Amino acid sequence: MTSNITKEEWLATLVGMDTTSRNSNMGLIETIRDALSAQGVDSWLTTDDKGAKANLFATLPASDGQTQGGVALSGHTDVVPVDGQDWATDPFVLSPAQDRFYGRGTCDMKGFIATAMALVPEFLQQKRSKPIHLAFSYDEEVGCAGAPFMLKELQKRNQKIDGCVVGEPTGMRVVVAHKGINLFTCRVHGKAAHSSLTPFGCNAIEHAARLICHIRDLADHYRDTGPYDNHYDVAYSTITTNKIAGGIAVNTIPGECQFNYEFRNLPGMPGEQIQAKIQEYVNNELLPRMQKEYPDARIDITANASAPALEASEQAAITELVRALTQDHETRKVAYGTEAGLFQQLGIPTIVCGPGLIEQAHKPDEFVDFSQLNDCENFLRKLSASL
Known part of the structure; x- marks a missing residue:
């Protein structure tokens, strides 16, 4: 041309x-x-x-x-x-x-x-x-x-x-x-076992669910307490879990679960601050709880992309x-x-x-x-x- x-x-x-x-x-x-x-x-x-x-x-x-x-x-x-x-x-x-x-x-x-x-x-x-x-x-x-x-x-x-x-x-x-956008993948690694032997496994889906609920609680906190900017159609920072996968059979305790979440932060509210709250819950509460069931349990969170x-x-x-x-x-x-x-x-x-x-x-x-x-x-x- x-x-x-x-x-x-x-x-x-x-x-x-x-x-x-x-x-x-x-x-x-x-x-x-x-x-x-x-x-x-x-x-x-x-x-x-x-x-x-x-x-x-x-x-x-x-x-x-x-x-x-x-x-x-x-x-x-x-x-x-x-x-x-x-x-x-x-x-x-x-x-x-x-x-x-x-x-x-x-x-x-x-x-x-x-x-x-x-x-x-x-x-x-x-x-x-x-x-x-x-x-x-x-x-x-x-x-x-x-x-x-x-x-x-x-x-x-x-x-x-x-x-x-x-x-x-x-x-x-x-x-x-405009708000910032931050995209993450979370991989929860537990231990698979037959569902009749629950104490011998570490259910990755259930522990992932705890983290997802914590993420929702954090989202509700920002909704209820701000900070707010009423020039936006949604006046506060938002967090959502948008995709999840895990498990291999109905009679098997899942050893793996993966989900994706994102948050959209207001200017002046660093994305790192929001992610730090999620990581703090993982490090101080969720992961110790998992490792009582299975010492090698771990949670990996990967930042996929972000735009300020x-x-x-x-x-x-x-x-x-x-x-x-x-x-x-x-x-x-x-x-x-x-x-x-x-x-x-x-x-x-x-x-x-x-x-x-x-x-x-x-x-x-x-x-x-x-x-x-x-x-x-x-x-x-x-x-x-x-x-």
């Missing part, structure tokens, strides 16, 4: 690539890389351990060639699965109908990437005193696993960025804060700029996570603003309105002009 590709054409190309998180996104990344290269824009990639997935970072320099500072436009290239969903159209073919584009990722968040890519030729022709950066990641949908590799490379290269806009679907409204919370400063230049360009001055905070907290953690002031509505994301017949893409295009034009 070369220059002068419309956002609709870009969106058709991006949606046509099945970048479900379990798959490679290399085809999409290489397509973007080659399109940028054809316009004289160099980019660099950071890959996963297998080289099957990649982040892409590119800089459109200022008029004087300056590459430091400026604003980054951030988006993730992976999408969630369509397994078991009843779609009216092929989810990996862009389908326009009734002033909407249907397809997996149209809303979350290939619409933003397509719009940004369509504007690259225009950005390159503008006289700007600051650069624009493109930061496209992998594996956001499985816990923001890819972006940290890109951000680490940014640090290594001493790349400076004045502000970042993460184009997650917000209806082109400004989101200044976002709390943007209203005084940050990027917040003031985006509010001015969108004429949106409402304080808006959301419970879902994004990569914005990762950029902020690196010292880059960041806000979230992009086309589409989060209510349409991850669902069958996902869509984005034509008008939302047009609003995004106008916003990005004004953003670039402001530089």
Whole structure:
């Protein structure tokens, strides 16, 4: 693909690539890389351990060639699965109908990437005193696993960025804060035995249940006592157990049980603080109880992924700029996570603003309105002009 590709054409190309998180996104990344290269824009990639997935970072320099500072436009290239969903159209073919584009990722968040890519030729022709950066990641949908590799490379290269806009679907409204997300796997190792010989076993499911109930009690504590932030639809930090497996037969005491839990913490409430309470219960109460039954019993908790919370400063230049360009001055905070907290953690002031509505994301017949893409295009034009 070369220059002068419309956002609709870009969106058709991006949606046509099945970048479900379990798959490679290399085809999409290489397509973007080659399109940028054809316009004289160099980019660099950071890959996963297998080289099957990649982040892409590119800089459109200022008029004087300056590459430091400026604003980054951030988006993730992976999408969630369509397994078991009843779609009216092929989810990996862009389908326009009734002033909407249907397809997996149209809303979350290939619409933003397509719009940004369509504007690259225009950005390159503008006289700007600051650069624009493109930061496209992998594996956001499985816990923001890819972006940290890109951000680490940014640090290594001493790349400076004045502000970042993460184009997650917000209806082109400004989101200044979101909760953190932390995903864990817990494996409870007991001792199997015939169910008629209960004293000779250590029931992993039953002890896992004790921990799950403790996690629920902790969740209830935050629900009842806070801290609270009423700008969120759920005003407190939440914890849930979402998946469990264990046991091999109805007449066998299970020696193994595994479950997954997550918590979404308010900004200002470190995720480490919540996890410490869970680990304290394991170390001080549950594990000693298990080891009275079976000395070699153990509980392993693995952190699978995490993304820090976002709390943007209203005084940050990027917040003031985006509010001015969108004429949106409402304080808006959301419970879902994004990569914005990762950029902020690196010292880059960041806000979230992009086309589409989060209510349409991850669902069958996902869509984005034509008008939302047009609003995004106008916003990005004004953003670039402001530089």
